[in-house]
Amino acid sequence: MRKRIITIMLILAVVLSIGAAAQLLPNARLVAQEAPPAEVQTVVQTTPLPIVTDNPYIIADIAEVASPATVFISVVWPTETVDTYRRPFSTWDPFGSFFDFWFSDPFYRQPMERTPTSAGSGFIIDESGIVLTNQHVVGNKGEGQTITVVVDAPGLEREYEAEIIGSDYSLDLAVLRIINENGDVFPTLPLGDSDAARVGEWTIAIGNPYGRDFEHTVTVGVLSAKGREISIYDSETGVPKVYKNLMQTDAAINRGNSGGPLLNIKGEVIGINTAVHAQAQGIGFAIPINVAKEVLDELITTGGVSVPWLGIWYQNIDENIARQLRLPDDKGVLIVDVIKGSPAEEAGLKPWDVIRRIGDRDVFTTDDVADEISKHKTGDQLLLTVLRSGRTLIIEVTLGNKPASLR
Numbered sequence: 588m589r590k591r592i593i594t595i596m597l598i599l600a601v602v603l604s605i606g607a608a609a610q611l612l613p614n615a616r617l618v619a620q621e622a623p624p625a626e627v628q629t630v631v632q633t634t635p636l637p638i639v640t641d642n643p644y645i646i647a648d649i650a651e652v653a654s655p656a657t658v659f660i661s662v663v664w665p666t667e668t669v670d671t672y673r674r675p676f677s678t679w680d681p682f683g684s685f686f687d688f689w690f691s692d693p694f695y696r697q698p699m700e701r702t703p704t705s706a707g708s709g710f711i712i713d714e715s716g717i718v719l720t721n722q723h724v725v726g727n728k729g730e731g732q733t734i735t736v737v738v739d740a741p742g743l744e745r746e747y748e749a750e751i752i753g754s755d756y757s758l759d760l761a762v763l764r765i766i767n768e769n770g771d772v773f774p775t776l777p778l779g780d781s782d783a784a785r786v787g788e789w790t791i792a793i794g795n796p797y798g799r800d801f802e803h804t805v806t807v808g809v810l811s812a813k814g815r816e817i818s819i820y821d822s823e824t825g826v827p828k829v830y831k832n833l834m835q836t837d838a839a840i841n842r843g844n845s846g847g848p849l850l851n852i853k854g855e856v857i858g859i860n861t862a863v864h865a866q867a868q869g870i871g872f873a874i875p876i877n878v879a880k881e882v883l884d885e886l887i888t889t890g891g892v893s894v895p896w897l898g899i900w901y902q903n904i905d906e907n908i909a910r911q912l913r914l915p916d917d918k919g920v921l922i923v924d925v926i927k928g929s930p931a932e933e934a935g936l937k938p939w940d941v942i943r944r945i946g947d948r949d950v951f952t953t954d955d956v957a958d959e960i961s962k963h964k965t966g967d968q969l970l971l972t973v974l975r976s977g978r979t980l981i982i983e984v985t986l987g988n989k990p991a992s993l994r
Contacts (some may be wrong), residue, residue: 716765753886779855794847808838898929
């Protein structure tokens with residue numbers, strides 16, 4: 588009896604064990620099925636933004652080195668007499684402008700003496716005292732002006748007389764020589780490569796806005812654009828002056844900054860601060876330093892820059908002109924007039940000639956002609972393909988030097 592009970596108990600234990608195992612196995616399978624799959628992480632390779640420098644004082648360091656080589660320029664021209672008109676009525680006269688226009692009379696003319704002045708900035712490029720600046724700051728050689736250059740370098744804090752050794756109106760560049768009787772050695776600024784300058788890079792302008800009260804003002808911005816063209820009214824000539832291929836920056840530039848350096852983050856001069864947009868803020872312009880580098884030696888050695896010149900007045904050709912002149916198409920530029928004594932006249936070019944090619948370059952617009960001529964120097968010879976009365980001619984022209992009166 589006892590053996591039978593033990594046997595039954597063993598059988599029940601085995602059955603219970605099998606049942607428990609049967610209950611555990613499905614649960615185990617369920618856990619395995621419901622377990623979340625392993626996450627797949629996508630690693631994105633990022634390129635860190637380039638850091639200009641680890642030195643937070645890089646601008647201050649550049650300014651500290653460049654400021655002593657940046658000078659203040661003051662110019663005084665000889666006193667001149669100009670005519671003014673005194674109104675015969677009271678100071679306040681609502682009809683004054685009407686009277687001045689219709690009834691200005693020598694009886695009311697009052698001669699008045701005035702002494703023209705100007706001021707600006709510049710920077711020293713040679714330790715002997717050679718200064719680069721804008722032509723509109725100092726004028727031209729031989730105008731009788733007195734030029735004072737104020738240097739504020741350690742041990743050289745003084746005013747120096749200076750003279751113009753070269754200038755060019757069309758490029759708005761001038762080179763001065765400091766009259767250095769004591770043989771002083773001046774600090775200089777290195778000239779960079781404006782062609783290599785990139786839009787968006789840092790720029791630093793140093794100059795003397797509004798005179799000596801704000802001398803050695805440092806402003807910072809970026810190179811906003813390259814190749815800008817602007818037109819500025821010239822009070823001396825009475826006609827707008829066109830500047831091409833300028834660098835645009837939002838570094839603050841004001842009156843008095845003209846002629847000062849525009850620097851890159853290496854402390855190199857990449858531009859000469861020249862103009863500012865009068866109706867906007869943060870739009871200033873500088874002449875690329877490479878423009879100055881190309882003519883610097885010529886300015887110093889000859890006093891000016893020779894400008895290659897053909898000597899014609901010309902215009903674009905449209906469909907109407909092409910039809911009236913019975914041209915095969917509107918390709919080329921039409922010569923309207925030939926200046927007497929010019930290289931064009933000497934070569935035999937005539938009004939109504941159509942320039943179709945210059946050398947190996949097809950010509951479509953007046954800009955094409957001007958651009959091709961600007962790539963050459965005075966004395967270079969050009970082969971012009973010209974259409975005249977239905978005939979194609981090849982005319983050789985030797986470029987001359989453009990007269991100053993036409994620049």
